[in-house]
Amino acid sequence: MTNFGFTILKERHIDYDGNDKSIAEYICEREPSFRTCIECGCCSATCTTGNFTRFSLREMNILLKRGENDIVREQISKCMLCGKCTLVCPRGVNTRNVILLAREAFQKQLKNAV
Amino acid sequence: MPEKRKEVIIIGAGAAGMEAAGQLARADYKVTVFEKEPKTGGHVKDWYHLFPDSRDSGEVIEYLDKQLDHKNIILRTGTVVENIKKNDGTFVVRTSDGGEISSDAVIVATGFDLFRSERKEEYGYGIYDNVITSSDLEAMFRKNEIKRHDDRIPEKIGFVHCVGSRDEKVSNLYCSKLCCVTAVKQAMEVKKHIENARVFCFYMDMRMGGALYEELYKESQERFGINYIRGKVSEVSENINNKLVVKVEDTLAGRPLKMELDMLVLMAGMEMSESGLKLAGASGLKTGENRFFSPADHHFGSNKSKIKGVFYAGACTAPLNITETISHARAAVADVIDYFRNPKS
Ligand code: SF4
Ligand code: SF4
Ligand code: SF4
Numbered sequence: 001m002t003n004f005g006f007t008i009l010k011e012r013h014i015d016y017d018g019n020d021k022s023i024a025e026y027i028c029e030r031e032p033s034f035r036t037c038i039e040c041g042c043c044s045a046t047c048t049t050g051n052f053t054r055f056s057l058r059e060m061n062i063l064l065k066r067g068e069n070d071i072v073r074e075q076i077s078k079c080m081l082c083g084k085c086t087l088v089c090p091r092g093v094n095t096r097n098v099i100l101l102a103r104e105a106f107q108k109q110l111k112n113a114v
Numbered sequence: 115m116p117e118k119r120k121e122v123i124i125i126g127a128g129a130a131g132m133e134a135a136g137q138l139a140r141a142d143y144k145v146t147v148f149e150k151e152p153k154t155g156g157h158v159k160d161w162y163h164l165f166p167d168s169r170d171s172g173e174v175i176e177y178l179d180k181q182l183d184h185k186n187i188i189l190r191t192g193t194v195v196e197n198i199k200k201n202d203g204t205f206v207v208r209t210s211d212g213g214e215i216s217s218d219a220v221i222v223a224t225g226f227d228l229f230r231s232e233r234k235e236e237y238g239y240g241i242y243d244n245v246i247t248s249s250d251l252e253a254m255f256r257k258n259e260i261k262r263h264d265d266r267i268p269e270k271i272g273f274v275h276c277v278g279s280r281d282e283k284v285s286n287l288y289c290s291k292l293c294c295v296t297a298v299k300q301a302m303e304v305k306k307h308i309e310n311a312r313v314f315c316f317y318m319d320m321r322m323g324g325a326l327y328e329e330l331y332k333e334s335q336e337r338f339g340i341n342y343i344r345g346k347v348s349e350v351s352e353n354i355n356n357k358l359v360v361k362v363e364d365t366l367a368g369r370p371l372k373m374e375l376d377m378l379v380l381m382a383g384m385e386m387s388e389s390g391l392k393l394a395g396a397s398g399l400k401t402g403e404n405r406f407f408s409p410a411d412h413h414f415g416s417n418k419s420k421i422k423g424v425f426y427a428g429a430c431t432a433p434l435n436i437t438e439t440i441s442h443a444r445a446a447v448a449d450v451i452d453y454f455r456n457p458k459s
Contacts, residue, residue, distance in 0.1 A: 038318065038319075039365060040318045040345065040346035040365070041344075041345040041346060041362065041363030041364075041365040042345075042346040042347075042348045042363070043348075044363040044365075044370060045345060045346070045347070045348035045349075045361045045362045045363040045370055045371075046348035046349060046361065047370075050363075050370055051370050056363065056368065056369075056370075058363060058365060059368055088236070088283070088348050088349075089282075089283075090276070090280055090281040090282060090283060090318075090346060091282060092282040092283070
């Protein structure tokens, strides 16, 4: 077979089957409204943190659901828990609680790891 | 033909009521149509050009007026129907002027109300002069004059989709179905009026599920250069230069976006009409979670209410476009005739 020099860049792909979706599951169980997010970005548009840093709650939601947890783990401490996002969400997602639960889940994971 | 001429009362003289009246009258039934407004034609008359083919709404009004113009039809405008009561096989309808009239069947065609956009305070309708609604824009089209409050021609115009729809904050979870295509149509029309305008649609999803809608969407990009930005606008403000500033996340680029605009158009959704809600409450008619009348069956009884002999036509059951409204009204007529033939079934 001719080698055209193309390779699949592993890091480009979301390894959906391999990824760990336990953080998202942890949140869904305790805050079912998390399931209903439609990725509209209203929360992240209004978020003060998101306007000055890379943090986007909308992006965090989807990354957790895909099991791309590393970026979230890195970013989530930036949220100030002001709750502005909860006020604007058209789906009535309790976004503030989602963040609290995500932090809690990461915390527990860390403990297990120890 | 029936032995004794059956009589039908229709509540509402918008597209649905007018179409149903015409069909029944031509089938030789006697029809009384009540309309709460002084004029017939409902919302159609407030629109200028219609999607998908830019037809002048006046043509539709002309057609609907012709439906009503029949010797078997009595039209009573400026009259609100307060309730419907069933008395054996007949229906007694009480009106706002204290009158009562009876009939053999009733068609409820009370239509919809446009969402009152000032309820979404964060978008600034009624606060900032250059935030207008889709319906205000139609009025400007009709006057052939798209101007800002300070009489300047807007050069940068935004459309906000889903205002009052798909939004639990205003208790409307449902999609109004027509505002996406209306935004596309209006965006193109703005470009026809103001050649050098830059136009942006802020959408959550482009819902183009109708005949020729997707084609219109593509045409708006290809021929008119309309820009589409995926994200729900979180808030609107006004800066010292008298420009509007929208805040949104460009969700496809994954970054927050700020934009200055000369004018912002809010795509107001459709809600169950207030008059319809009152009628439902006073007559024991069932409404759904979305507050529209809920039909007896979603598949084969979309015109039927729980009360035999009371039928629904048009957008009092769900957001519908004009084509669908007219078809739904005709189907209501078929159900009425079937009911007269087989009152038990
Ligand atoms: S609670 Fe966090 S994510 Fe929500 S608006 Fe405030 S800082 Fe942003
Ligand atoms: S505002 Fe609500 S629905 Fe929209 S992205 Fe944020 S959490 Fe999801
Ligand atoms: S048709 Fe489009 S603008 Fe209207 S409610 Fe549905 S998604 Fe929103």
